[in-house]
Amino acid sequence: MRFEYLEPETIEEALTILNRYQGRSKVIAGGTDLMLQMRNKSIDPEYVVDITRIPGLNHIAFDGPQGLRLGALTTIRALETSVEIQRRAPVLSQAAGQLGSVAVRNVATLGGNLCNALPSAETSQALVALSGRVRIAGSKGERIVPLEKFFTGVGKTVLEPDELLLEILVPGCPPHTSGAYLKHSPRGPIDLAIVNITVLITMDPEKKICRDAKIVLGAVGPTPLRARKAEEMLKGKRIDEILIEGAAQMASEEAHPRRGSIRGSVEYKKEMVRVLTGRAMKELTVFETES
């Protein structure tokens, strides 16, 4: 790896650089993914554009109707430990706490985790479950893209080479919503997940039925994958063990792991999806009936 290191101090300056060196430059924030990729030559940019000197991209803010606004440079550790996130989107904080060790989380950023677009990325799937959207700036102006449409493949997003991810917008959860993030990996947080899942359930406390459900599967497809049929099975129903078993089975059938993954066979990954989604649903339902 050999590159020129550029440190723009404003968004405009960064966009000018990205526009000028399209396809020859790469944005760096924390660098925990990029340094690795450059070292093993899977990417070899001529220009590395460090955006961490740009003010105004590192914030965790809440404004009523808009919900949470998270700057792209927010560290994973900040997401994990922020009281605001723990209160308003606890599942995101849980997921963040499972990404690497503390020393990685101290530098790795939310924007980086999203743009690197691994199908197992902790924050991606939690934010897909939370209906997050991203605000992107480019030389032609700004646009907002739902995270579900942001990822287009392994390591691929809709981000153009002259665009920059600025902010992540997370709408407030409806009342009586609870979420669980579960990760299955050999050595806990420091490994990439064999399978990871996020389940979000919104209950109707009077009728004691499930009003809404989101089930997002990681590392079993090219992007974070919604298990839509499993979600549908839960909606409008009273959640009991039999329903959970059926929905978990359905989620497993909706998973599409690729053959030849070093982290687990197709059969194993599908089975783990069944186990983890079942476990998460049980956790959430016990929680809901008690409250």
Next chain:
Amino acid sequence: MKKLMEIKVNGETREILIEPWWSLARALREQLGLTGTKISCETGDCGACTVLIDGKAVKSCLFPVMKARGREILTIEGISSNKRGKLHPLQQAFVEHFAVQCGYCTPGMIMAAKALLDETPKPTEAQVKEYLCGNLCRCTGYTKIIEAVLAAADKM
């Protein structure tokens, strides 16, 4: 072409010659002779290269040296007071509890443990384990290391 850059390490501002693609670990070792910071996996897994940047534990093998400008870096060489032979309580506890065998992981282990104790002065055993999960040791089996960190916390 190498670049001249100012870097603040262990309280001292130094000028170093670096290539922009170097990691902080490489610059510390090759330009400043601070070889206490070890390079091992270079993938951010093992933690042997852990240093503190503005008080936070960071894997210096994945940290571009260019990012170090304007930051305070603390390495294993800088954690004890300057008096000769005087160890930091964590270092002393590692000695007393035989938490060192080959010693290669030790500097990173101690730097990560220091970050933990700065944040959480009286951690539980579970907190120590969780915090040090990014530091691998292939000799000790970790028991002695965890004991040493807890003992240091008691004394500090």
